[in-house]
Amino acid sequence: MLAVHFGAGNIGRGFIGALLSKAGYETVFVDVNGELIDQINERRKYTIELAGSKESFEVTNIAGINSVTNQEDVVAMVAKADLITTAVGPHILPKVAPLIAEGLKERTETVNVIACENMIGGSDLLKEHVLKHLDEEFESRVVKLTGFPNAAVDRIVPDQTHENPLKVTVEPYFEWVVDSSNLKGEKPGIGGMTLVDDLTPYIERKLFTVNTGHAAAAYLGNYYGHQTIHQAMSDSGILSKIKGALHESGDVLIKKYGFTKETHGKYIETILSRFANPDLSDEVTRVGRAPIRKLGPKDRLVRPAVEYIEWNKEIPIHLVEVIAAVLVYEQDQDPEAVELQSLIKEQGYKEALQEVAQLSEDHPLLEAVEKQF
Ligand SMILES: NC(=O)c1ccc[n+]([C@@H]2O[C@H](COP(=O)([O-])OP(=O)(O)OC[C@H]3O[C@@H](n4cnc5c(N)ncnc54)[C@H](O)[C@@H]3O)[C@@H](O)[C@H]2O)c1
Numbered sequence: 001m002l003a004v005h006f007g008a009g010n011i012g013r014g015f016i017g018a019l020l021s022k023a024g025y026e027t028v029f030v031d032v033n034g035e036l037i038d039q040i041n042e043r044r045k046y047t048i049e050l051a052g053s054k055e056s057f058e059v060t061n062i063a064g065i066n067s068v069t070n071q072e073d074v075v076a077m078v079a080k081a082d083l084i085t086t087a088v089g090p091h092i093l094p095k096v097a098p099l100i101a102e103g104l105k106e107r108t109e110t111v112n113v114i115a116c117e118n119m120i121g122g123s124d125l126l127k128e129h130v131l132k133h134l135d136e137e138f139e140s141r142v143v144k145l146t147g148f149p150n151a152a153v154d155r156i157v158p159d160q161t162h163e164n165p166l167k168v169t170v171e172p173y174f175e176w177v178v179d180s181s182n183l184k185g186e187k188p189g190i191g192g193m194t195l196v197d198d199l200t201p202y203i204e205r206k207l208f209t210v211n212t213g214h215a216a217a218a219y220l221g222n223y224y225g226h227q228t229i230h231q232a233m234s235d236s237g238i239l240s241k242i243k244g245a246l247h248e249s250g251d252v253l254i255k256k257y258g259f260t261k262e263t264h265g266k267y268i269e270t271i272l273s274r275f276a277n278p279d280l281s282d283e284v285t286r287v288g289r290a291p292i293r294k295l296g297p298k299d300r301l302v303r304p305a306v307e308y309i310e311w312n313k314e315i316p317i318h319l320v321e322v323i324a325a326v327l328v329y330e331q332d333q334d335p336e337a338v339e340l341q342s343l344i345k346e347q348g349y350k351e352a353l354q355e356v357a358q359l360s361e362d363h364p365l366l367e368a369v370e371k372q373f
């Protein structure tokens, strides 16, 4: 069985590649990072180390293709793959779409394409971009043969600092949930992949708990001068604000999906203990990367804040504080942080937030964030 995976970065190697290998797939990583691909082809294996335990294992049966220099090879692999996955970042999905479209055009058998990105509807978005590259004749054939099931992926994989550039240290916890209602053909039998009929509660619970809490730790941590998530979690003042934000997003999740307070409370506790893992050094700059995306209308901060106001007719004060912390997040190495600061300089905090979060001019969230300043 052959899997083609786009994005040989942290989650690609540290999570998806690992599960594919364990399930017996030959995994071909596609990446624009030529050095990384050369290393994959030279070594043909890498080590996954579980943070905080002595456990480690080898990921084998792998190869790599540089999608800048070897586009034809990528297309040929997509044409014959048994499974196609991505973990490149939401903004990169339009860039991988043309090669996926070319490969899908050549197929006569069913295949599934799963975008493993932190967003709602990742595979739907990828499908939309893929279809833009197909004319009518190919479009109907590709739609018939290709499943684009959405997915939720959860495992904290920080930026790596090993001498061996392929080695990855990951947290032991992981969850990969895939919407089975959109699968085509035989269901992939991958240990660790959970198939569900309705992904919405899973992806929302993950994004609006793990990623909301993580974002709170990163932006408040940065504001109060911390470098890592672990340091932010050790600051009792920040920890209580993170918990506050998670109780606000949790309030909405409980109301929408009927989780009991007790179950959701336990879920929050598990997430907080994952953030506090002393064996995992995760920089606030990684977790806070791409602040414009993170202030998007469907993303981890604005969406739960807007829904909290709708359900409770009340302002979620902790989420508001985190959103304000995003607006003062300065990081020269992060193109979105630079862009956000220049937008704020031109327009002011309130107007910049209104634009990136796509809120109406009179939305109460805007006034609340302005007051926070
Ligand atoms: N790291 C985590 O803890 C984690 C956990 C869950 C989900 N995610 C999600 O997984 C995705 C990837 O995150 P990551 O942390 O692995 O990022 P990363 O930066 O470590 O990896 C992304 C990889 O994609 C490659 N890439 C960029 N453009 C490409 C292109 N056009 N074609 C092929 N490859 C390309 C990059 O070179 C890089 O190797 C994101 O959507 C992220 O939200 C990350």
Ligand SMILES: O=P(O)(O)OC[C@@H](O)[C@@H](O)[C@H](O)[C@H](O)CO
Residues within 6 Å of the ligand: 118, 153, 154, 155, 156, 157, 210, 211, 214, 215, 286, 287, 288, 289, 290
């Ligand atoms: O990947 P992002 O930029 O959407 O979010 C940063 C982190 O919160 C994220 O990568 C988490 O580590 C991950 O979602 C845990 O499953």
